[in-house]
Amino acid sequence: xxxxxxxxxxxxxxxxxxxxxxxxxxxxxxxxxxxxxxxxxxxxxxxxxxxxxxxxxxxxxxxxxxxxxxxxxxxxxxxxxxxxxxxxxxxxxxxxxxxxxxxxxxxxxxxxxxxxxxxxxxxxxxxxxxxxxxxxxxxxxxxxxxxxxxxxxxxxxxxxxxxxxxxxxxxxxxxxxxxxxxxxxxxxxxxxxxxxxxxxxxxxxxxxxxxxxxxxxxxxxxxxxxxxxxxxxxxxxxxxxxxxxxxxxxxxxxxxxxxxxxxxxxxxxxxxxxxxxxxxxxxxxxxxxxxxxxxxxxxxxxxxxxxxxxxxxxxxxxxxxxxxxxxxxxxxxx
Ligand code: NAD
Ligand code: UDP
Numbered sequence: 001x002x003x004x005x006x007x008x009x010x011x012x013x014x015x016x017x018x019x020x021x022x023x024x025x026x027x028x029x030x031x032x033x034x035x036x037x038x039x040x041x042x043x044x045x046x047x048x049x050x051x052x053x054x055x056x057x058x059x060x061x062x063x064x065x066x067x068x069x070x071x072x073x074x075x076x077x078x079x080x081x082x083x084x085x086x087x088x089x090x091x092x093x094x095x096x097x098x099x100x101x102x103x104x105x106x107x108x109x110x111x112x113x114x115x116x117x118x119x120x121x122x123x124x125x126x127x128x129x130x131x132x133x134x135x136x137x138x139x140x141x142x143x144x145x146x147x148x149x150x151x152x153x154x155x156x157x158x159x160x161x162x163x164x165x166x167x168x169x170x171x172x173x174x175x176x177x178x179x180x181x182x183x184x185x186x187x188x189x190x191x192x193x194x195x196x197x198x199x200x201x202x203x204x205x206x207x208x209x210x211x212x213x214x215x216x217x218x219x220x221x222x223x224x225x226x227x228x229x230x231x232x233x234x235x236x237x238x239x240x241x242x243x244x245x246x247x248x249x250x251x252x253x254x255x256x257x258x259x260x261x262x263x264x265x266x267x268x269x270x271x272x273x274x275x276x277x278x279x280x281x282x283x284x285x286x287x288x289x290x291x292x293x294x295x296x297x298x299x300x301x302x303x304x305x306x307x308x309x310x311x312x313x314x315x316x317x318x319x320x321x322x323x324x325x326x327x328x329x330x331x332x333x334x
Contacts, residue, residue: 007081089149178262183328190328219291230266235316262301
């Protein structure tokens with residue numbers, strides 16, 4: 001299968017590209033490098049022995065996307081491209097709505113012109129909003145997002161649903177990711193955020209690497225076993241493999257389906273932190289601080305549907321996630 005990965009040089013896209021190439025598929029990447037480095041292409045080649053076709057372009061750019069689809073016969077698209085920082089989306093909401101919605105509309109229009117009818121979309125657990133009880137199930141109502149970023153995911157899901165209603169021979173899978181962490185075992189690709197990380201695992205890894213002084217744990221007074229928030233962390237390589245299963249699933253059927261990709265387990269901030277310290281034998285100074293605005297006490301998946309329909313479940317442990325995140329930092333800071 002010849003697969004277009006929009007945003008394919010980013011964190012999840014690059015790992016998915018590796019799994020796709022390893023599974024014998026071909027990859028075309030369209031990425032504007034707003035949150036990625038061109039060198040990731042070399043790393044993908046080093047890991048797989050294959051170099052994906054790369055277009056440095058914005059998915060909002062209709063002419064550029066036309067070129068991608070004219071020069072390549074694209075069988076399916078995995079749409080990763082998007083801005084993803086929750087806090088930033090509250091400060092610059094228009095940029096988030098413009099980028100995330102426009103890129104999706106331009107992509108769907110281009111796919112339509114070229115008769116490409118298979119799409120896997122990077123959605124997020126954030127679409128479940130603050131009101132649903134955990135574990136989140138795909139059939140729960142998703143009516144209230146908690147940030148402009150979350151709203152872009154909910155809106156894009158709706159755009160895709162409406163498009164599929166009007167085009168019943170189209171096949172779309174909405175993958176709702178929980179908390180991807182970790183890195184490829186080679187240490188060549190991983191989560192490499194610009195500036196100070198917002199997310200827990202890259203923050204811990206940078207404190208361990210002495211690039212940041214200490215971690216602040218955002219609140220230990222939640223109604224959870226140790227008072228810190230529970231999240232469903234999954235290894236990015238497991239997540240990447242889920243996309244290959246989703247492509248196969250999309251090929252077998254038409255219509256639209258939302259599927260959680262998570263482990264089904266809630267892990268606390270302190271559990272993740274202490275596992276990182278233990279498996280890597282490093283020091284990670286931390287203090288307990290106040291709650292972060294908008295944080296939910298618990299967020300984890302009901303992971304049964306992915307196992308039932310995609311025949312996918314996570315294989316890697318929290319220890320693997322911590323070890324591979326640290327390995328990436330160690331290899332990367334050389
Ligand atoms: P990332 O920022 O590492 O990757 C996104 C990639 O898209 C980057 O390479 C960026 O340069 C590119 N991009 C952004 N806008 C673009 C545009 N208009 N045209 C072309 N390229 C563009 O993020 P990621 O963590 O790999 O996330 C991938 C997708 O998964 C995103 O849609 C994100 O919202 C979603 N997601 C991520 C997480 C997470 O925790 N990482 C969780 C849930 C959902
Ligand atoms: N967190 C923290 N300190 C940090 C970053 C995150 O205590 O510097 C906590 C955060 O409050 C949440 C958990 O770690 O409970 C996961 O946060 P992240 O931003 O990685 O994921 P999200 O909250 O978006 O699921």
